[in-house]
Amino acid sequence: MWTMIVTFFSPKGGSGKSSSLLAFLSAIALKNATSPDAADQDRVLVIDHDPQGSITKFFDRRDELKANSYSIAFETITNSKDLIDALNSKKGAYDWILIDFPGHFSELNAAIALLSDRIIIPTNLELIEAQEATAFYNRLSSLLSDVDSNTAVSLMIVRIPQAAQFLPRFSKDLINQLRHRGYAVLRGMLSSQQAIPNMVNYGKYLFEILLDDRSSKSTLKAIEESNYLYRALKDWELLPVTTDEANEE
Template sequence: MPLIVSFVSQKGGVGKSTLARALAAVGATGKLKVKLADLDVQQQTSVRWGKARKQRGNASPINVGAFRSFEEALVNSDAFDLIIVDTPGHTSPTTGTVARASNVVVVPTSATIDDLYPTVLLLRALEEIGISQNRLAVALCRVLEASEERVARNYIAAAGYELLPGFIPERASYRNAQNRGQALTETVDGAANESADVLIESLLRKIAEQSAVMQNGNGD
């Protein structure tokens, strides 16, 4: 069975699709068969990125598609090693369905209180439906300066959760790369890449831990 990693948020603009595409690119570079399922059929942010990537021709291949339901996204799932689910930028009954089926649920947030507050609400809601903390990965994105990282980590810690090590800085180079069908992991941006690499590596460790749990047949 493939690993399923979902990216969920209470609102848009927090880096959800950016992280989903980065993980997809890393997986594909590692020779995994990757499906990136875009459940936002109206915006299709990841689908447009996938088309731009395909036009480049020299990037690691990723199967990217738009799906009206999670069940539709899982069709032919055995053909893939990793299925990444990019959900719409809001919660719905589908959010719970996706989360329950996922080995890891990634909840991105920016460093603003306007985003941190709904992120904590979402984390608590996921726990209420049976998603344990060891399956949750809270990721910090769109950081402008170091002081924002400290504020965000303290806020999340006070709520009883923990941010993954590292963060995604706000960079024009990242936005430009994604317009070309690249992931942030496929750019060269000095110190910015260092903090982003730390976050991606910590997410990969989280996924590996949950993969081991799945292989051993252990529950939460």
């Protein structure tokens, strides 16, 4: 079995990487829950390598609830060598290995992240956050080039205001600038829906939260976005890079 290893990595904590991983995972859980044939389900291993432990808290809560696994396994691995060993031994046993990395940069973490097929760097649309994310992107890209790695790196826009059509002009310009400068930006994005951080508190996937409140527009929107994120990451759909002429228009 070919395994896709995806690392959610960020230069700082609180960037939305853990919630982005959970949103993506929620789409897989929904796919598996609605696929009666086990052969059609995605087998997943989630690894929490972040000392903050948000993913661990989520799965601990699910254990308390004795919730369905939906073919998703979980491990907390804090030691870097153990993580490398796990990737080497478990690759091929799962369709996906998803890793939540610490919210800081180190040469060791970067070297381990380069074992991934995809590295996702979440960022919101605030200027300082975007600058930190792009600097981190450049640093990782330089390392990839130095070791001739095939790992793909992409920015991912998160915490978009819910009324996306009313985004400030500055925010729209910032997205265009990222595209214009040649940064890979994942087509799947997440808005600031409360249902996403609620997953950690409840220990439930988005569709399970919806079962408790079928009228929640926020949860429905979050499910829609997480499903789109799944397709974008699976097929590696990126926003097109703009040309000088298109950017000026």
